[in-house]
Amino acid sequence: MAPTFALLVLSQLALYSSVTSKKVCGRPPITDGIDTLTLKRVYEVGEEVTLTCEQGYLPSTATPRRLTCSATGEWTQSDLACSPKMCPIPRPLQPLAMGRTEAPFKSVLNYTCDDGYVILGANESRCLHDGTWSNPPPLCKAVxxxxxxxxxxxxxxxxxxxxxxxxxxxxxxxxxxxxxxxxxxxxxxxxxxxxxxxxxxxxxVSCSIPSSIPNGFITFAVMRQHGYKEKVRYACNEHYTLDGEAEMQCQNTGNWSSKPVCRAPCKVGIKRGRIFYNAKKLWIADLKPNRVLHGEHVVFYCLNRADSCGYPVASTCNDGTLPIPECFEEPGKMEYTLRAKTLPSEITMCAASPSASPARAA
Incomplete structure (x- = not known):
């Protein structure tokens, strides 16, 4: 019996080795957009598969690509690529799409309206397989x-x-x-x-008796309580500038609206030098009286030592204060009298002014 048993074992081993040595191929490698519905899990050597694109995708090649399961259990190569179809973005929405004019298949547009508006139509639209949108853009109607x-x-x-x-x-x-x-x-x-x-x-409603303002006066008013929407008008003393509305009105709260303010004029705080004021170039001694009004501009002249040229720097009168530019150097009495033509205001002006210098209070 021993030889018979050995022969049976050997025949079973031979059968096993002949079955398991046969090669097969698994499902072929696929990329996005390739149709997988007709693909099997296992293919025998020599079987062929034709790859196609899913609905909504475009093939990279005009002719179908066939793959063959080789004797090594590997598939032959395919250069098929499937790209999604595109839907044109509605023109009114393109500014919100950061320059894009198309959206790929399966994209979703979500619509909302600003506060105070209700949406008329679908609030969502999807890019379909044929390159169209599932819904047109809705309208936003005011509440x-x-x-x-x-x-x-x-x-x-x-x-x-x-x-x-x-x-x-x-x-x-x-x-x-x-x-x-x-x-x-x-x-x-x-x-x-x-x-x-x-x-x-x-x-x-009534407002209290109107009060005066510093350096100003009420032009006409009876000193009594005033009713809703009654007005009082203010003006400033000579050389002072009115800042704010000239009229003050009694409001529905029983309070007056804001009173204006009278801003003070400024004195140009230098003894020697030349300025540009009121469209004129003046020696400071010729500014009579020495006074500029609130909000007016005065130009001083500074020296660019590196290029030996002068440059203008403007300053503004602000409620009695006129800052003098830090770059301005007041000349001495001898220089001002005998060598006035060498002052920054009289020499060649620079082609470009240096960066603005901080100003000091006058």
Whole structure:
């Protein structure tokens, strides 16, 4: 029996080796966009496969590419590449697409509207396999609000004419009361949520007796309490400049609007030298009186020692203070009298001025 057993074992080994030595190929290597629905998991030697692109993708070659399972269990090479089809981005959206004019297959556009607007249409659109979008761009329509109610003892004045029973988001109006009453608030508008404010309360308002301002005066006013929207006008003393609104108005809060300020003139704080002021080049001794008004500009002349030329530097009068540029050097009495033509204001002007120098207070 022993020889028979050995022969049986040897025959089984031979059968096993003959079955397992046969080569096969797995699924061929694929890249994005290649159709995998018709591909098998295992292929025998000599079998062929034709690769194609999925719907929504374009092949890199005009003719189909066939792969063959070789005797080594490897596939022959294929140069097929599948690129997604493109959908043109709607022109109104291109500024938001950072210069892109197309989007690839399967891209999604999400649409939203600004506050105060409602979307009419789909809020999403997808790039389809045929290069078109699933939905057109929607429209954004302004929210509508009901017309506001007038205050008791008052009325509403709309910024723009209104027709119908609604008004659009952002449209505003002013509340007015019958004199001498004032509304608790003066403005209203159609809000983003489609609502309008409740009407204000009309009540009597008065402002305190107006007070004077330093270096100025009230041009005409009776020294009494003033009612809503009554006005007082101010002016400044000679050579002072009014800064702010000349008129002060009694507001619906019972307070006055801001009073103006009278800004002081400036003295040009040098004894010797030449300046440019009021479109004229003047020796400081010829500036009579020595006074420039608030907000006016005075040009001083500085010396560029490296290039032996002069350059202008401007300074501005600010409520009694006129800074002198740090680069300005006031000449001595002898230099000013005998060698005035050598001063920075009289020599050749530089082609370009150096960077601005800090100024010192006069």
């Amino acid at each position: 509508n609000c009901p017309l506001p109610k007038s205050p008791i003892d008052g009325r509403i004045v709309h910024d723009k004419p209104v027709t119908g029973t609604t008004t659009m988001y952002g449209r505003g109006w002013t509340y007015e009361c019958n004199p001498p009453k004032a509304p608790s608030y003066e403005r209203g508008s159609c809000m983003a949520d489609g609502s309008v404010p409740e009407p204000p309360v009309c009540r009597e």
